[in-house]
Amino acid sequence: MRFTKSRPMSQAVFKRKEFYILPLLLAAITAMVLTACGGQVKHKPMITVSILPQKFMLEKIVGDKFEVSCMLNEGNNPEAYEPSMTHLMNIEYSAAYFCIGYIGFEYAIVDKAHANNPDLKIYDNSRGIEVIKGTHFSPEGKHDEADPHVWTSVTNAIAIARNMLDAVKELDPDNAKFYTTNYERFKAELEATDTRIKEMLAPKHGTAFIVWHPSLSYFARDYGLQQVCLEYEGKEIPIDKLKENIDKAHASGAKVLFMQREFDSRQAETIGNELGVKMVQINPLSYDWENEIMKIANAIADN
Numbered sequence: 001m002r003f004t005k006s007r008p009m010s011q012a013v014f015k016r017k018e019f020y021i022l023p024l025l026l027a028a029i030t031a032m033v034l035t036a037c038g039g040q041v042k043h044k045p046m047i048t049v050s051i052l053p054q055k056f057m058l059e060k061i062v063g064d065k066f067e068v069s070c071m072l073n074e075g076n077n078p079e080a081y082e083p084s085m086t087h088l089m090n091i092e093y094s095a096a097y098f099c100i101g102y103i104g105f106e107y108a109i110v111d112k113a114h115a116n117n118p119d120l121k122i123y124d125n126s127r128g129i130e131v132i133k134g135t136h137f138s139p140e141g142k143h144d145e146a147d148p149h150v151w152t153s154v155t156n157a158i159a160i161a162r163n164m165l166d167a168v169k170e171l172d173p174d175n176a177k178f179y180t181t182n183y184e185r186f187k188a189e190l191e192a193t194d195t196r197i198k199e200m201l202a203p204k205h206g207t208a209f210i211v212w213h214p215s216l217s218y219f220a221r222d223y224g225l226q227q228v229c230l231e232y233e234g235k236e237i238p239i240d241k242l243k244e245n246i247d248k249a250h251a252s253g254a255k256v257l258f259m260q261r262e263f264d265s266r267q268a269e270t271i272g273n274e275l276g277v278k279m280v281q282i283n284p285l286s287y288d289w290e291n292e293i294m295k296i297a298n299a300i301a302d303n
Helices: 018-036 051-060 085-092 104-116 155-169 173-204 217-222 239-252 266-275 287-303
Strands: 047-049 067-070 097-098 121-124 133-137 206-213 226-231 254-257 278-281
Touching: 018 287, 047 051, 051 067, 051 155, 051 173, 051 287, 067 104, 067 206, 097 155, 097 217, 097 254, 121 155, 155 173, 155 217, 173 287, 206 266, 217 226, 226 239, 239 266, 254 266, 254 287, 266 278, 278 287
Parallel strands: 047 067, 047 097, 097 121, 206 226, 206 254, 254 278
Antiparallel strands: none
């Protein structure tokens, strides 16, 4: 039905059933929403985190008390990530932003987020963790940057969870006991996982594994393993370096090459075939963090 400004609507038109449908639908929807929410619309406070493993860990602690928003979606490369307007708005309306600590995009957005929301609380989840240096290159070519992958260690995950607990107790002291109980339960799970991996990998002490991007430095440190990285200064390997890296990986005696779709060059598969090693696809940035850690441990233990 079309109406124009030059054609006034009569009383008869107003009585047509089409004009009753929309108000009735809106009334029905409103009634359902109000009923479901106890007569008023309620919104949970939001905490924004940088990566999905943080979201997994934080939800273990906060339960249904907070909504947890994540900056980096599944499959995104954190080293090439640029936050969307939606993500920036989520930070602006969040009660707090939880940094993982050393990812480049965090530095780029924290100041802007704070400028838009001066009351925003920012917490460093890697506080107190002993970082590894020398595995990553900065955009300026420096090789002394902190390795950002602190969450790939179960030991570090316990420290991250503890930092999260301290933060949410400060944000919501009325539910401190609830958060502490959840944290203790999660900590026990992490300690059991760590014990299991130590038992699995004890016979593999000193064993090497190959990665394209050096994302498992902390995992290797925890369990006495050697990480052999094929990436060259964060870029595609020049031809003159290709043979050198193949020789290095071969000399290590490694039997597994971990591939990560966010970073891997097409050269990774070529090198894997050349070495005759087992290639295992992993995703340390997955929300399913615990299963990914066990997948890495099983691949090393079984080869």
